[in-house]
Amino acid sequence: MAATTASPSISFYTQTPNFELTIDQFEEFALKRLHVLRTIEKSTMMKGNNNDGVSKKIEDAIRKQGLAQAGEVLDTVSHFILRLSFSQNEDLRRWFLKYETSLFLYRLKKLKTSELISAVADHCNLEPLAPERIQPIKHHLEKLTPNPERNTFYAVPFTQVLDLVSRRQCFVKAGIAYIDETKLFAILSSQFRARLSRSLALRASLDHDEMNRLKPLIENLDKVLLVTDDAPMEGLSELRADNVASHKAHMPLCMRQLQVGMEKDKKLKHWGRLQYGLFLKTAGLSLEDSLAFFQKHFTTVTGEQFRKEYSYNIRHMYGKEGKRGTYGGYNCSKIILGNAPSSGHHHGCPYKHYDVDSLRQTLEQFKIGDAASRHEILQLKTSGQFQLACLKHFEVSHPGAVSNDRVPMENVGNHPNAWFKASTAYGKTTPSS
Numbered sequence: 001m002a003a004t005t006a007s008p009s010i011s012f013y014t015q016t017p018n019f020e021l022t023i024d025q026f027e028e029f030a031l032k033r034l035h036v037l038r039t040i041e042k043s044t045m046m047k048g049n050n051n052d053g054v055s056k057k058i059e060d061a062i063r064k065q066g067l068a069q070a071g072e073v074l075d076t077v078s079h080f081i082l083r084l085s086f087s088q089n090e091d092l093r094r095w096f097l098k099y100e101t102s103l104f105l106y107r108l109k110k111l112k113t114s115e116l117i118s119a120v121a122d123h124c125n126l127e128p129l130a131p132e133r134i135q136p137i138k139h140h141l142e143k144l145t146p147n148p149e150r151n152t153f154y155a156v157p158f159t160q161v162l163d164l165v166s167r168r169q170c171f172v173k174a175g176i177a178y179i180d181e182t183k184l185f186a187i188l189s190s191q192f193r194a195r196l197s198r199s200l201a202l203r204a205s206l207d208h209d210e211m212n213r214l215k216p217l218i219e220n221l222d223k224v225l226l227v228t229d230d231a232p233m234e235g236l237s238e239l240r241a242d243n244v245a246s247h248k249a250h251m252p253l254c255m256r257q258l259q260v261g262m263e264k265d266k267k268l269k270h271w272g273r274l275q276y277g278l279f280l281k282t283a284g285l286s287l288e289d290s291l292a293f294f295q296k297h298f299t300t301v302t303g304e305q306f307r308k309e310y311s312y313n314i315r316h317m318y319g320k321e322g323k324r325g326t327y328g329g330y331n332c333s334k335i336i337l338g339n340a341p342s343s344g345h346h347h348g349c350p351y352k353h354y355d356v357d358s359l360r361q362t363l364e365q366f367k368i369g370d371a372a373s374r375h376e377i378l379q380l381k382t383s384g385q386f387q388l389a390c391l392k393h394f395e396v397s398h399p400g401a402v403s404n405d406r407v408p409m410e411n412v413g414n415h416p417n418a419w420f421k422a423s424t425a426y427g428k429t430t431p432s433s
């Protein structure tokens with residue numbers, strides 16, 4: 001790929017990456033950056049967070065998502081993917097611009113002064129002011145710093161450093177702001193913001209085939225909520241092959257539809273087996289019970305066929321075959337951004353993949369909420385807020401859960417297993433439900 005012009009740990013993302021990615025990598029990279037930007041948003045908005053606490057949260061997210069070094073492949077590619085996705089409308093552009101600039105500024109503040117000076121020379125084409133230009137305004141500069149002779153000063157149009165102007169941290173004369181080297185980050189971040197803002201307005205170009213394949217992902221990235229804690233989820237010890245179906249009412253719509261679809265078809269296609277099998281595994285179903293469970297339902301195949309065609313994949317999910325270790329249940333973003341189910345397939349997220357009429361029928365069939373709450377759910381679906389629609393489904397079918405300390409609501413609407421866990425906990429605290 002073409003290297004992006006970068007100072008040690010900042011990048012202006014001036015060159016579009018030329019790099020081959022699989023669809024999975026594309027999605028993975030995008031979600032990593034989205035996670036970091038959402039962490040910045042959340043940490044800076046949370047009342048009572050002090051600066052150290054905010055910095056620590058941001059630092060942790062950046063490190064965990066592998067975005068510590070600006071200009072590297074993951075950083076560059078993920079920036080351009082989100083740039084494409086968030087250029088769709090004014091609100092998205094504003095959001096992306098705000099938090100990308102925050103990330104840039106955060107990295108900028110980690111640079112040494114010498115690195116800042118060289119970044120300004122590289123990216124802003126600015127030279128330090130010569131002593132003869134400082135002399136006539138020295139008495140003004142003394143109000144900013146006690147020994148102006150010992151500092152390096154720069155002159156920039158005042159519109160580039162409005163923040164410093166409003167905080168009286170620079171001297172302004174004839175439209176020019178004079179700032180000392182400690183304020184260089186203001187120049188750089190303002191440049192970054194202005195360039196990104198221009199680029200967002202020009203939608204990046206991809207050839208049509210690629211664009212069509214990536215379209216669902218690009219168009220829906222901004223609507224994806226992310227799992228707030230990826231610690232492994234505890235399963236239910238009592239889940240067994242013979243009682244999975246009786247837990248159906250505790251499943252979110254995606255998994256419930258897989259169970260219903262499997263009961264109807266007496267089988268489940270590949271993506272459905274994977275989505276449902278991993279969900280059940282994370283929900284606490286053992287490998288032996290998983291094999292027994294699927295075999296019991298796949299009544300159209302013989303025991304021999306089942307062993308040959310299906311048991312390897314089920315064992316693989318539990319890390320007993322192949323090299324790739326163990327997997328956990330898919331979270332909502334993976335399901336929503338994944339491939340859409342075609343006819344005869346039951347995987348995917350009904351809130352994302354069903355049309356409004358089919359979703360309405362499904363909600364009515366399962367008697368989820370009353371007409372008014374179903375209407376609310378459908379409105380959320382129509383506006384593209386699929387995970388919020390799912391959360392609403394949880395709230396209307398588990399009254400009082402939100403204020404019940406014994407119901408772990410964290411990640412309901414972000415992860416099907418969190419939904420299941422919260423619903424089963426609710427069932428135990430309110431046995432009549």
Ligand code: SF4
Nearest residue numbers: 252254332349390416
């Ligand atoms: Fe399943 Fe998540 Fe969709 Fe809810 S939002 S139905 S849990 S994929």
